[in-house]
Amino acid sequence: MIKFSILISTKNRLEDLQLTLQKISHLLQREDVECIIYDDGSTDKTSEFLKENHTNIQLLTNQKSKGYIYNRNYLLNNCKGKYAISLDDDSNFITENCLEIIENHFETNENCGVIACRIFWSKEEPFAIHTNEVAQKVSGFVGCGHIWNMDAWKKIPNYPEWFEFYGEEDFASLQLVKKGLEIHYVPEILVHHRVNVSARKKDKDYQIRRRRSLRAGWYNYFMFYPISIVPKKMLYTIWQQLKNHTFKGNSKATFAMFQAILDLLLNSVNIFKTSNRLTHKEYKEYCNLAKAKIYWNPNEK
Structure with a gap:
């Protein structure tokens, strides 16, 4: 039975994607995990590589690019998992037992619609991974590393495609507020986003x-x-x-x-x-939430 869906949208970043798949290979071997990759019109032979080297991954392709948000909506609306893990093609988990943490957190926090991961942004891995941060409710999440409880996703509208890129996570966050659902920052799950900001x-x-x-x-x-x-x-x-x-x-x-x-x-x-x-009461409650945790630094204890 599929419990976890790892969803990745990519376009012309084959080298990044290859490294991501290498880093999460231990997750892809599990029977309760499916991985779906949406190739949005790549011209760098991404699809050919996946067909030849990763037959266990479900591949979707657009001959002509339809855009990042279109792909994300399609992936979320067609995956089989109870929990949908959204990763960028240049991001990967550092936490080894991340799936167990994900399942446990959702099962013990019924009102949690999205888990926002702790994210380290750098081309190099962090020199330390320990943190004293604890899980908390926050106002938003980041696209490169978060997990949906699919029951929550089904209660809100799709990401708006006319946004094109940026802001769709805030859109979803505010829709969750209207449904009385929560976003939880869970620092126990560390994601490496391999980007030089x-x-x-x-x-x-x-x-x-x-x-x-x-x-x-x-x-x-x-x-x-x-x-x-x-x-x-x-x-x-x-x-x-x-x-x-x-x-x-x-x-x-x-x-x-x-x-x-x-x-x-x-x-x-x-x-x-x-x-x-939002009503004025909902807006006030939203403003009182801790801001989305976007960047983590190993020096932050």
């Missing part, structure tokens, strides 16, 4: 990442926050962009901000259709 500012997609990140936050404001809160939140975020980027000469960040404002206007119909606004 500081180097991203030099990447070619820096501007588009900023644009999508900003607009996704604004989409969620307008869909979920009480109307009286939205203008203040919008003005604050715009001021922060001006103060921290525009006035310091960061033209790419400034242009990204104006693009995000235009995207907000262009998607006003989608926002209106998808709106599921």
Whole structure:
């Protein structure tokens, strides 16, 4: 019987994917685990590699890219596991007995819809893995390492494909709040996300990442926050962009901000259709939750 579904969406990152599969090979050998990989139109022979070397993995392919969120929705809606583990193609578990921890946490916390893992972001593995952090309720989770209780996923709408990238986890988090379900940060489960975060500012997609990140936050404001809160939140975020980027000469960040404002206007119909606004009481409870734990540092005890 399949209990755990490991879900990975990938595109043209064969080397990263190969290392991920090597790192989690002990999990893929278990009879209660299925692994489904969605190849979103790769041209680097990802599918050919998987067909030849990983016959135990279910492979889905798009001849033409349909986008990360489309793939994630499809994977979640078609997996067989009771618990769905979402990993990026450049992330892997460091914790050896992660599946046992996942099952135990969900079984002893019936109101938990998503487990957010402790995540270390670096090309190199952490020099230490111990932490004194304890499990707690949080307001959100990160895409590269989290686990869904599928009963919870089935109670909320799919990730919105028109977000394209960024913000879909916050969308799901707010939908869970509306259903009275919780997100738990479980630091006992450590994920290594093999990314150099500081180097991203030099990447070619820096501007588009900023644009999508900003607009996704604004989409969620307008869909979920009480109307009286939205203008203040919008003005604050715009001021922060001006103060921290525009006035310091960061033209790419400034242009990204104006693009995000235009995207907000262009998607006003989608926002209106998808709106599921929090009451003032729900909003207050949401704000009182600990923020999503995104980056972990071995020096944090």
